[in-house]
Amino acid sequence: MNVRSILSAAVVAVGLATFAHADITGKITYEGKAPAMKKINMQAVPACAAQHPAGVTEETLVVGKNKELANAVVSLKNPPAGGKAPSEAAVLDQKGCQYHPHVLAVMIGQEVKVKNSDPFLHNVHGLPEENPGFNFGQNNVDNGRPIPKMKAAEYFRVKCDVHPWMAAQFAVFNHPYFATTGEDGSFTIKGVPDGTYDITVWQEKLGEQEAGKVTVKGGKGELNFAMKPAEEADARPVNEKVLTLSAKGDTAAETCDCEKAAPPAVAKK
Numbered sequence: 001m002n003v004r005s006i007l008s009a010a011v012v013a014v015g016l017a018t019f020a021h022a023d024i025t026g027k028i029t030y031e032g033k034a035p036a037m038k039k040i041n042m043q044a045v046p047a048c049a050a051q052h053p054a055g056v057t058e059e060t061l062v063v064g065k066n067k068e069l070a071n072a073v074v075s076l077k078n079p080p081a082g083g084k085a086p087s088e089a090a091v092l093d094q095k096g097c098q099y100h101p102h103v104l105a106v107m108i109g110q111e112v113k114v115k116n117s118d119p120f121l122h123n124v125h126g127l128p129e130e131n132p133g134f135n136f137g138q139n140n141v142d143n144g145r146p147i148p149k150m151k152a153a154e155y156f157r158v159k160c161d162v163h164p165w166m167a168a169q170f171a172v173f174n175h176p177y178f179a180t181t182g183e184d185g186s187f188t189i190k191g192v193p194d195g196t197y198d199i200t201v202w203q204e205k206l207g208e209q210e211a212g213k214v215t216v217k218g219g220k221g222e223l224n225f226a227m228k229p230a231e232e233a234d235a236r237p238v239n240e241k242v243l244t245l246s247a248k249g250d251t252a253a254e255t256c257d258c259e260k261a262a263p264p265a266v267a268k269k
Contacts, residue, residue, distance in 0.1 A: 034063035048097035068185030099168035
């Protein structure tokens with residue numbers, strides 16, 4: 001084989017390797033008229049209210065002007081084997097008396113850290129059913145405290161016992177092929193091998209819905225899907241038991257080891 005043939009073969013090989021994996025991209029929207037989100041009253045905690053002079057609303061169903069759906073988690077229902085946990089830590093921050101991001105998607109075994117960007121007491125109280133519980137306080141700026149690594153796939157809620165309006169959602173997967181939509185409804189699932197996959201979309205108010213199939217081939221894959229209102233969709237309620245237990249003040253999570261610091265006043269329920 002001459003040099004030209006070798007170089008040609010190498011180029012072909014590189015091309016095949018390039019197209020062996022691809023990103024699945026698309027946009028998730030909301031079907032129907034989205035309900036207006038309630039305003040959060042932080043006035044009882046001046047340090048919180050001061051960070052939101054224009055006010056702030058709940059994030060349980062964030063829909064844009066063109067029906068773009070934020071905070072929806074898109075994942076492969078039948079993922080390929082062999083996916084590894086991301087090497088970078090997933091981070092949940094407490095900033096402006098809100099959790100950021102509102103929905104945190106992680107993989108089993110991935111490092112997860114909780115930050116506090118506010119210079120006063122916050123509490124992070126996880127309510128999993130299948131994973132280790134966590135419940136601790138951070139009474140000042142903290143660049144990141146690790147929580148136990150997740151061991152099972154599930155969705156669960158996180159709350160703050162100091163500021164009752166604060167809540168976030170965890171989505172835990174046993175593979176790395178998932179993504180959370182941004183404010184424009186777009187998502188990117190990276191590094192997916194060629195093949196045909198079933199896609200599932202989950203949103204905390206809309207439950208889990210089947211979004212159809214997507215074929216990854218030739219270096220690309222695309223899927224767009226409109227989530228239906230919960231009463232119209234065959235959506236599976238998620239974490240209903242945990243939410244019910246939480247409402248009753250009865251959880252299996254560990255006892256809070258909150259630092260002994262005087263918390264700011266909280267609004268009455």
